[in-house]
């Protein structure tokens with residue numbers, strides 16, 4: 001039933017491969033192409049930042065990468081499996097097994113303790129209560145929130161809420177962490193704390209991180225930066241190149 | 253999964269306690285109405301059939317006067333004579349026995365106790381025809397009957413009121429101006445359908461009552477019992493024809509007496525209660541339906557309110573059926589809670605109303621269980637559409653929902 005080979009990743013192909021991916025919204029004359037043929041390979045264990053002007057298709061490509069959406073055309077291979085051919089429920093199974101999500105708006109359940117928020121993904125994996133509890137405590141501890149288990153989102157600061165969200169994303173030990181503007185609602189100080197945490201998860205656990213951001217100093221944590229413009233990849237390169245580009249931009 | 257969904261549902265219900273309560277009110281009212289109606293209806297039917305069987309089945313009651321309506325009620329119409337009873341017993345086929353009856357309200361006295369009751373003057377056949385059993389002593393014999401002896405058989409209520417724990421057999425009680433020896437005790441029959449006490453009576457030979465109580469020869473009631481397997485309408489027709497003849501009615505005259513068949517009364521009465529039960533049951537069913545719509549409405553509101561939550565659940569890998577189940581279980585939990593409260597309310601209501609309406613309270617496990625399951629089914633029926641809407645949400649759009 002699982003569309004992904006059990007030995008996942010040892011096929012020689014990259015973890016993620018997009019080939020000629022397009023996405024259009026609407027139909028006929030009103031149709032709008034948000035992605036216009038994207039080719040992208042992402043190796044397991046890499047830390048990739050996606051940048052670009054607003055409306056350039058960053059979120060669209062993230063939704064496709066996270067199997068939340070399907071491309072209108074082209075291929076998406078995840079661990080060698082064709083995601084564009086999967087049904088809604090098959091993609092849900094893929095998400096619960098391999099992906100963790102962090103959102104700009106945190107999206108924690110209100111009036112629900114941090115611990116229960118973090119346990120949520122394990123619920124859909126059919127883990128028993130004791131296992132869930134233990135794993136959630138461990139995840140909260142690993143984002144520096146030991147002792148905050150029983151606080152509800154309303155009792156936590158923005159930075160703490162995003163940490164809970166990260167704990168929720170990693171509690172299932174995912175292969176890929178997807179974060180669409182994770183620091184968009186945080187001040188500079190909190191942003192750096194969150195990014196240090198994400199970098200540590202990437203370095204120490206080998207979690208592949210894909211992150212959308214507007215801020216160059218947040219993107220600076222990534223090893224590779226992909227620039228989108230008008231639904232196409234305009235630039236793609238290692239960090240050093242981007243920093244040079246960022247320098248140019250500031251110089252202007 | 254199921255257990256977690258149930259916990260989630262209960263939490264959601266608790267969070268909006270007032271709203272949940274208002275939502276299930278329709279179901280509560282519907283369920284309690286259905287159960288109360290059916291319980292009281294069965295109680296009333298039971299009371300009627302008890303009454304009929306205590307009256308004696310296969311029985312015709314003949315009274316002077318037209319059956320009802322203007323001019324009815326027996327006033328003015330000539331009463332019967334003892335000879336009428338003998339004629340019916342002798343000339344109509346299928347008749348087992350005929351008991352003439354005269355009743356009058358009297359005060360009976362024993363020692364310091366007195367009690368107002370009804371005195372019945374009858375023939376000895378009456379005990380058998382009316383299904384009376386004796387708790388002690390004997391009924392009057394033919395000699396006493398013919399002589400109009402001052403003997404009586406008393407009902408359980410009269411016995412309790414006059415004698416308490418004393419043994420009444422052989423004692424004398426005063427009835428009007430004469431004293432009368434208690435020779436028998438009737439076994440209790442209990443309350444009749446209309447709430448009257450059937451055991452509140454003193455039975456004496458017909459002649460005794462005619463001579464010493466009413467002071468005339470007239471007879472107000474003829475009880476005609478029929479042999480088993482006899483067609484009661486045929487006997488009814490025979491009795492009517494014979495009495496018309498004996499009362500010298502011409503073809504143009506209408507009957508100045510009426511013949512009631514107890515079985516017909518029983519059927520008419522239980523028919524009425526059946527119709528009432530069906531009618532009120534239909535009203536209750538409609539209120540259950542309205543309750544279901546209320547649940548659907550509130551579940552749709554709930555799904556809209558929790559769109560972001562649903563989006564999150566779908567994003568982190570909830571399958572469609574898992575989300576569907578969560579909301580379906582919430583709807584069923586709401587509806588069943590309504591059903592449960594309805595069952596409790598109905599138990600209290602039908603118990604109290606049974607006392608007020610003087611019908612027996614019969615707990616009906618069947619209708620209680622059925623109503624509860626029905627309300628759960630309403631939860632499934634009306635919860636399915638909102639739950640499916642939740643399950644089909646697009647996670648991306650749901651997460652963006654404000």
Ligand SMILES: Nc1ncnc2c1ncn2[C@@H]1O[C@H](COP(=O)(O)OP(=O)(O)O)[C@@H](O)[C@H]1O
Nearest residue numbers: 025026032034053054055056057058059060061
């Ligand atoms: N559901 C949608 N329906 C119609 N247009 C959409 C939808 N989602 C995104 N778009 C359009 O696609 C383009 C790319 O959107 P998006 O990927 O969200 O950009 P961003 O790079 O700012 O994240 C935008 O012009 C946006 O208006």
Ligand SMILES: [Mg+2]
Nearest residue numbers: 058059060180
């Ligand atoms: Mg975006």
